[in-house]
Amino acid sequence: MPAPLRIGLAGLGTVGVGVIKIVQQHADMIAMRAGRPITITAVSARDATRDRGVDLSGFAWESDPVALARRDDVDVFVEVMGGHEGAAKDATEAALATGKDVVTANKALLAHYGQALADSAEAAGRTIRFEAAVAGGIPIIKALTEGLAGNAIRRVMGVMNGTCNYILTRMEDTGLPYDVVFEEARALGYLEADPNLDVGGIDASHKLSLLASIAFGTQVSFDAVEMEGIGAVSIDDIRRAGDMGYRIKLLGVAQMTGRGLEQRMTPCLVPCDSPLGQLSGGTNMVVVEGDAVGQIVLRGAGAGQGPTASAVMGDVIDLARGIRTPTFGVPAAHLTVPVAAHSAAPAxxxxxxxxxxxxxxxxxxxxxxxxxxxxxxxxxxxxxxxxxxxxxxxxxxxxxxxxxxxxxxxxxxxxxxxxxxxxxxxxx
Amino acid sequence: MPAPLRIGLAGLGTVGVGVIKIVQQHADMIAMRAGRPITITAVSARDATRDRGVDLSGFAWESDPVALARRDDVDVFVEVMGGHEGAAKDATEAALATGKDVVTANKALLAHYGQALADSAEAAGRTIRFEAAVAGGIPIIKALTEGLAGNAIRRVMGVMNGTCNYILTRMEDTGLPYDVVFEEARALGYLEADPNLDVGGIDASHKLSLLASIAFGTQVSFDAVEMEGIGAVSIDDIRRAGDMGYRIKLLGVAQMTGRGLEQRMTPCLVPCDSPLGQLSGGTNMVVVEGDAVGQIVLRGAGAGQGPTASAVMGDVIDLARGIRTPTFGVPAAHLTVPVAAHSAAPAxxxxxxxxxxxxxxxxxxxxxxxxxxxxxxxxxxxxxxxxxxxxxxxxxxxxxxxxxxxxxxxxxxxxxxxxxxxxxxxxx
Missing domain, CATH: 3.30.70.260 (ACT domain)
Structure with a gap:
C-alpha cells in the first residue's frame, strides 16, 4: 500500500475532535477507500492540557499553528480553528507556501480572502478544499464543482444557518415573538459569541458567496451580498404568511442575471409545500438549478461535530486519492470579477x-x-x-x-x- | 491546454443526444472546468439516417458499438444504449480490454455483471463510472463514494423509479384504482416496453443493488434484493394509510444488519411529513444515513434527457480531470460477498x-x-x-x-x- 497521507490538524474544538474520532475509528475503512492510510501527525490548539475525550498521545503538539503548517511531516493542513484574520489566515498561507494542500471549515476566511488564497494554492500546485465550510455535512461543494460540472448553473439557493431556521421555526410553532426565542436560542448555546454572525445573516452570507463563486466561475465577492437578518421578522408576518400558504426563511439566493451576479441573503417567503418550506429546525438545505439537470435539492445537518468532520474527511480522502480540483472549480486566474446586481430578478x-x-x-x-x-x-x-x-x-x-x-x-x-x-x- | 479527452458514444437515443447537446453547447465551460477540452470522436447507433436534431457530421460513425469501443481515438467509452446482454455488454468489455475508461447509464448491466466488469476495469488500470445509472441527475454515487467516504454507512433508502411514484401519487390525488392509472401511465409513454421493469420493481432494484455495493463495500448482489412491485397496492390502502398519517412509496432500503446485508424494494409506508412522504410525481429521492454525517437527503429528476446527460457528463469531466476512483468505491478485489438477510431489521x-x-x-x-x-x-x-x-x-x-x-x-x-x-x- 502507498505511503500514508499525513494530516496536520489545527484546532481541537468540536470539529477537530470529530476529525480525530473518524481517523481513529475508521482507519481501515478509510485506507481501503482512499487507497492509502490517513494519519494525523501533529495537532495544534490553544490549551494543551484540556481533556478532549480522545487520545492525543500519538500526535506531535505545536503551540503555534503556523509552525504546524510548515512541518515537513505534514501533507495536508486541516484548519478548523476559525476566525478570518490572525492565526487561521497566517497558518493557511504558511501551509500553501510550503507546498501543502489545505482542507478548511473556515467560511469567513475564504469569503474574505478566497481569491488570494486560491491564487497562492495554484502557484504552489496545491488546492484548498472547503466542503465543511458550507452547509456542514451536505456534500454541496462536490456536487456543484464535480457532479453537476456539465451544467450551466441558473440559480443556487439555500437555508444555510441552522440557528436562524431554528428561531423562525420555533416562532411559528410557539407563537412567541423574536426577542423571546432569540434569548431561548442563546440560552441553549445555539448562537455564536457575536449573535449577529447568525441572526444578522453574516455566516450564511459567507457560505452563499462561496457557492456563488463555484456556481458561476466568479471571484468570491462577499461584500456584494445583499444582506438582511431575521431580527425584523415579526410573529405577525409568520402568521399572515402562513395564512397565504407561505413560510418565512432566511434564504440565500445567487443567480446570474442580465445585469450581473445577484447575491441575496434575506428573509423570504417560500411555499409551505416546497422542500424549502418544509424544512424545520436546525437542518440545512441547498437547492441547485442547472440547465441540464433541472432542480437538485440537498438536505442535511448544517453543523455539529459529526457532520462537519464528515465533510472535512471527504476532502481529505479525495486528496489522498490524488483528486485535486481547483479551489473554486476552475483555475483561479480564470475566475471572473462579477458585476454586482442587486435584486435584479423580479419576484x-x-x-x-x-x-x-x-x-x-x-x-x-x-x-x-x-x-x-x-x-x-x-x-x-x-x-x-x-x-x-x-x-x-x-x-x-x-x-x-x-x-x-x-x-x-x-x-x-x-x-x-x-x-x-x-x-x-x-x-x- | 492539455490534449482533449475523446469520447466514443454508443447509443443515440434520448440520453445520447443529451450528451451531444451538452458537449456542443458548453464546450468552453467544460474545458475550463475539466482543465482540457472534451470532444466526441465517434458515435454508434442502430439507425444512421434518422434526424435526431443534433449535428452529427463531425463524428465518425460505427455501426457496431464493439468496433466503436475498440477505436484508438477514443479515451472514454460512453454507453447509453441499454440492455444487459449482447451489444452493451460486449462493447463495455471491449472498451475495458483496450484500455478505455467507461461511463455508463446501464443499471441492468452493472446489476448483473458489476463485479466481473469492475475486475476487468481494474486489471486494465481503468474504471467504470455510473452516476447516470442511479437516480438520474442526482449525484448520489459521488456523494456516497467520495463526499461521505469518511462515514460508515448505516442505511441507504430511495424512491428511484419515477413511474411508480407517479402512479402512486396519481392514485392518491384522483382516487382512481391502480389498473386505470397504470393504463394512463402507459398511454403517456411513462412505462418501459416491459412494464414489469417499472411496476415490478426490477429497475429500482437494479439501482438499489448498486447503491448497496458502494455503501457497504460488498459485491453487487441484485439477486438478493427482496422485491415486490406496486401492482397489489390498492386505493383502499392509499386512503387508509393517509388516514393514519402515512403515504405508500415503492421504497428501496439497503442496510447492514447483524444477520447480513438486507436489500428490499417493496411498497412501504412513510410518514406524510417526512421528505420521502412529501415526494410526489416522477421525482427521485435518495436518503443516506452515515455514522458521522447523520441523515443526508438528495432529491431531483430521476430520468429524462437533461438530468441523465448531466450525470454522464459529470463522470466524463471527472475522468478528464484524472479522477479515477475504483468502480464501486474500493478496489474490486476487496469487495466482500454479502450474506443476504431478508427483512432482518424490525419495523x-x-x-x-x-x-x-x-x-x-x-x-x-x-x-x-x-x-x-x-x-x-x-x-x-x-x-x-x-x-x-x-x-x-x-x-x-x-x-x-x-x-x-x-x-x-x-x-x-x-x-x-x-x-x-x-x-x-x-x-x-
Missing part, C-alpha cells in the same frame, strides 16, 4: 400594512401600486380590532425597485397606520 | 383486514397478534357498510417473520372476511 412580493379606517383607503393603496407598475395577485383584508385594518397583498412579479417606489408613494396617501412590511416571495 | 407494520360481523372478532385477532409477539400501537375500526368491519392496525416494531406468523394464525380464527394486507412502515 412576487408579500406586502403587509395597516390602513387607517377611512373610506377609500384600500383604493388609494391599489392605485399607487398600479402607478408603480405593480399588479395585485391576491389581497386579504382582516377584521378591524383596533380601528386600523390589517391588509395583506401578494403581488404579481415586480422588481424591488418598483416595490420600493410603490412603498414610498404609499406615504403620500395618508392612509398608512404603520410602516408597511415588504418581503420577497422566492419562486422555488 | 412497525400497517395491517389492514376485514373482519366478519361477529362478537369477539377483533379480540381474536388481537390475541393472535399477542401470541406472535406483536404488540399493537394504534388500532382503528371503521363503520360497517356491508356487514364486514374494516380494521387497521399499526403495530410496534416487529420482524417480518413475526408478522407472517401472526397473519397465518389469523386464518384459524374464522373471523377474516378477506385476505389481510401487511405493509412495512419504514422509520425515516
Amino acid at each position: 412576487a412580493w408579500y406586502l403587509r400594512m395597516r390602513l387607517v379606517d377611512k373610506p377609500g383607503a384600500l383604493a388609494k393603496i391599489a392605485t399607487k401600486l398600479g402607478e408603480a407598475g405593480v399588479s395585485i395577485n391576491r389581497m386579504r383584508q382582516y377584521g378591524q380590532s383596533d380601528g386600523d385594518a390589517p391588509v395583506l397583498i401578494v403581488t404579481h412579479k415586480a422588481t424591488r425597485d418598483d416595490i420600493q417606489t410603490a412603498l414610498s408613494s404609499f406615504k403620500t396617501t395618508g392612509v398608512l397606520a404603520a410602516e408597511p412590511v415588504a418581503l420577497r416571495i422566492e419562486d422555488v | 412497525a407494520w400497517y395491517l389492514r383486514m376485514r373482519l366478519v360481523d361477529k362478537p369477539g372478532a377483533l379480540a381474536k385477532i388481537a390475541t393472535k397478534l399477542g401470541e406472535a409477539g406483536v404488540s399493537i400501537n394504534r388500532m382503528r375500526q371503521y363503520g360497517q357498510s356491508d356487514g364486514d368491519a374494516p380494521v387497521l392496525i399499526v403495530t410496534h416494531k416487529a420482524t417480518r417473520d413475526d408478522i407472517q406468523t401472526a397473519l397465518s394464525s389469523f386464518k384459524t380464527t374464522g373471523v377474516l372476511a378477506a385476505e389481510p394486507v401487511a405493509l412495512r412502515i419504514e422509520d425515516v
Whole structure:
C-alpha cells in the first residue's frame, strides 16, 4: 500500500475532535477507500492540557499553528480553528507556501480572502478544499464543482444557518415573538459569541458567496451580498404568511442575471409545500438549478461535530486519492470579477400594512401600486380590532425597485397606520 | 491546454443526444472546468439516417458499438444504449480490454455483471463510472463514494423509479384504482416496453443493488434484493394509510444488519411529513444515513434527457480531470460477498383486514397478534357498510417473520372476511 497521507490538524474544538474520532475509528475503512492510510501527525490548539475525550498521545503538539503548517511531516493542513484574520489566515498561507494542500471549515476566511488564497494554492500546485465550510455535512461543494460540472448553473439557493431556521421555526410553532426565542436560542448555546454572525445573516452570507463563486466561475465577492437578518421578522408576518400558504426563511439566493451576479441573503417567503418550506429546525438545505439537470435539492445537518468532520474527511480522502480540483472549480486566474446586481430578478412580493379606517383607503393603496407598475395577485383584508385594518397583498412579479417606489408613494396617501412590511416571495 | 479527452458514444437515443447537446453547447465551460477540452470522436447507433436534431457530421460513425469501443481515438467509452446482454455488454468489455475508461447509464448491466466488469476495469488500470445509472441527475454515487467516504454507512433508502411514484401519487390525488392509472401511465409513454421493469420493481432494484455495493463495500448482489412491485397496492390502502398519517412509496432500503446485508424494494409506508412522504410525481429521492454525517437527503429528476446527460457528463469531466476512483468505491478485489438477510431489521407494520360481523372478532385477532409477539400501537375500526368491519392496525416494531406468523394464525380464527394486507412502515 502507498505511503500514508499525513494530516496536520489545527484546532481541537468540536470539529477537530470529530476529525480525530473518524481517523481513529475508521482507519481501515478509510485506507481501503482512499487507497492509502490517513494519519494525523501533529495537532495544534490553544490549551494543551484540556481533556478532549480522545487520545492525543500519538500526535506531535505545536503551540503555534503556523509552525504546524510548515512541518515537513505534514501533507495536508486541516484548519478548523476559525476566525478570518490572525492565526487561521497566517497558518493557511504558511501551509500553501510550503507546498501543502489545505482542507478548511473556515467560511469567513475564504469569503474574505478566497481569491488570494486560491491564487497562492495554484502557484504552489496545491488546492484548498472547503466542503465543511458550507452547509456542514451536505456534500454541496462536490456536487456543484464535480457532479453537476456539465451544467450551466441558473440559480443556487439555500437555508444555510441552522440557528436562524431554528428561531423562525420555533416562532411559528410557539407563537412567541423574536426577542423571546432569540434569548431561548442563546440560552441553549445555539448562537455564536457575536449573535449577529447568525441572526444578522453574516455566516450564511459567507457560505452563499462561496457557492456563488463555484456556481458561476466568479471571484468570491462577499461584500456584494445583499444582506438582511431575521431580527425584523415579526410573529405577525409568520402568521399572515402562513395564512397565504407561505413560510418565512432566511434564504440565500445567487443567480446570474442580465445585469450581473445577484447575491441575496434575506428573509423570504417560500411555499409551505416546497422542500424549502418544509424544512424545520436546525437542518440545512441547498437547492441547485442547472440547465441540464433541472432542480437538485440537498438536505442535511448544517453543523455539529459529526457532520462537519464528515465533510472535512471527504476532502481529505479525495486528496489522498490524488483528486485535486481547483479551489473554486476552475483555475483561479480564470475566475471572473462579477458585476454586482442587486435584486435584479423580479419576484412576487408579500406586502403587509395597516390602513387607517377611512373610506377609500384600500383604493388609494391599489392605485399607487398600479402607478408603480405593480399588479395585485391576491389581497386579504382582516377584521378591524383596533380601528386600523390589517391588509395583506401578494403581488404579481415586480422588481424591488418598483416595490420600493410603490412603498414610498404609499406615504403620500395618508392612509398608512404603520410602516408597511415588504418581503420577497422566492419562486422555488 | 492539455490534449482533449475523446469520447466514443454508443447509443443515440434520448440520453445520447443529451450528451451531444451538452458537449456542443458548453464546450468552453467544460474545458475550463475539466482543465482540457472534451470532444466526441465517434458515435454508434442502430439507425444512421434518422434526424435526431443534433449535428452529427463531425463524428465518425460505427455501426457496431464493439468496433466503436475498440477505436484508438477514443479515451472514454460512453454507453447509453441499454440492455444487459449482447451489444452493451460486449462493447463495455471491449472498451475495458483496450484500455478505455467507461461511463455508463446501464443499471441492468452493472446489476448483473458489476463485479466481473469492475475486475476487468481494474486489471486494465481503468474504471467504470455510473452516476447516470442511479437516480438520474442526482449525484448520489459521488456523494456516497467520495463526499461521505469518511462515514460508515448505516442505511441507504430511495424512491428511484419515477413511474411508480407517479402512479402512486396519481392514485392518491384522483382516487382512481391502480389498473386505470397504470393504463394512463402507459398511454403517456411513462412505462418501459416491459412494464414489469417499472411496476415490478426490477429497475429500482437494479439501482438499489448498486447503491448497496458502494455503501457497504460488498459485491453487487441484485439477486438478493427482496422485491415486490406496486401492482397489489390498492386505493383502499392509499386512503387508509393517509388516514393514519402515512403515504405508500415503492421504497428501496439497503442496510447492514447483524444477520447480513438486507436489500428490499417493496411498497412501504412513510410518514406524510417526512421528505420521502412529501415526494410526489416522477421525482427521485435518495436518503443516506452515515455514522458521522447523520441523515443526508438528495432529491431531483430521476430520468429524462437533461438530468441523465448531466450525470454522464459529470463522470466524463471527472475522468478528464484524472479522477479515477475504483468502480464501486474500493478496489474490486476487496469487495466482500454479502450474506443476504431478508427483512432482518424490525419495523412497525400497517395491517389492514376485514373482519366478519361477529362478537369477539377483533379480540381474536388481537390475541393472535399477542401470541406472535406483536404488540399493537394504534388500532382503528371503521363503520360497517356491508356487514364486514374494516380494521387497521399499526403495530410496534416487529420482524417480518413475526408478522407472517401472526397473519397465518389469523386464518384459524374464522373471523377474516378477506385476505389481510401487511405493509412495512419504514422509520425515516
